[in-house]
Amino acid sequence: MLTDMPTAQPVSAPDAASDIPEVASLLRTSVMRMRRRLANERHPDNDLSLGSMAVLGALYACDEMTLGALAGRERVQPPSMTRMVNFLEEGGYVVRRQGETDRRQVLVSITDKGRRTVRKDRLSRDAWLAQQLVDLDADELAALRTAASIMERIATS
Template identity: 90%
Template sequence: MPTAQSSIAAGATSDIPEVASSLRTSVMRMRRRLANERHPDNDLSLGSMAVLGALFANDEMTLGALAARERVQPPSMTRMVNCLEEGGYVARRQGETDRRQVLVSITDKGRRTVRKDRLSRDAWLARQLADIDADELAALRTAATIMERIATS
């Protein structure tokens, strides 16, 4: 005999495709909107900004680790890092123990670019969040944690 909890779980499971579709649509709209709210001085691609963001958080990464994190092929990451290096956003060096390894680090210019871009987008989003109630804000805080877990799985 099914319990109340198993009935709830079964009902929730049947909602998964609908929730997935709704969430996908909302996330894509939010992504496009946030892309439009970038700092006006920033002409870097979203992919380049993702690489700078990874380096901002980790200081230094190998080309292979960057490619894996961004889910691109190593040659694509090499081209992106080349462009970022030419612009003065990143620096690269050989690994100390393995000369074939290329380590990429963010420069001061890269850090400034990430900070300005994040401040611009965060300011827009904070203005939007100012009009929602405390329960909705709490729900979004929980949702952000769940979405981060899903995105990095």
């Protein structure tokens, strides 16, 4: 456990635009720490990279996507996505097929193995996070629910 890191202090609602940089800095720090912690709480059988898991997560939600759409969603260049899909295909996590109307188009879909991997990984992380939330009161849980919605909106803008 890291003990030399400062703990996040409660933040009051911004009263003025001048508070925004401070809130942005506090939020960035908290989100990065949470990301690192959740990365450490992955299912023990999962040796896929976080990028690979993000691709599987996108396919889990959408069933099938083009390579270009995957690259755009994950904000990587198409050649990088091609390499990642090649790796996932070799592992049996995804399959590829040509588009029916445009043979140049490559469609990627998740396999049953990929779905199982995503579910196990999510369950492991969710269980850890749920345990951390147990001692929060109703107001704190409501605040986190609201914050999660806002953070999702920011992340997908």
